[in-house]
Amino acid sequence: MAFLKKNSSHKNRLEVKEDTGGKAVGQASSSSLPKSAPTPKAANPFPHEQLMRAKYLDQRKLKNSLDSIYGEGKYQVKERASRYILMLPTPMKKDDLAQLEQRVRLHYND
Template sequence: MPEPQPPIETATWYEVVLKQKYNDPQKLKSSLDSMYGQGRYKVKIKASRYILQLPEPPHEDRIAEIERTISFHYKED
């Protein structure tokens, strides 16, 4: 298992509001950890929506992958 990466300090975070409402933060965390690394992103919740703060500009395909993962997990539970 890879070593956790240290948190990054950045003056700029790129925010993305996920379209799906989602109620399982552990599955979302697992997906984000695999994409960005543990501690290398932030997540806020506002009005039952997840707001991702990413250290790099988000790529549409990566956000779409997160949305598909959320949708899949949401339908499975």
């Protein structure tokens, strides 16, 4: 479905090197690399993440359910490691998540 965004959990080598402080073979030290000024980032419109199971969920039913709760286009759904990650403007209550999962997987119980 078009509303899902694939998200890779892999970092590029430069980010890993900077995170660990290590130096890769054949590369210059981080002090000799030019440093760019930090760019201001826009505020994230979906600051709350909610993890769902993705193996059995019907994407159309998930989209329709989220549209009815939040409105069309007012959330994002990412998929990582066979799980859906809901990017939401407001936090979701545990009961709401359980109801959403039940509504989406209802056709599997028939």
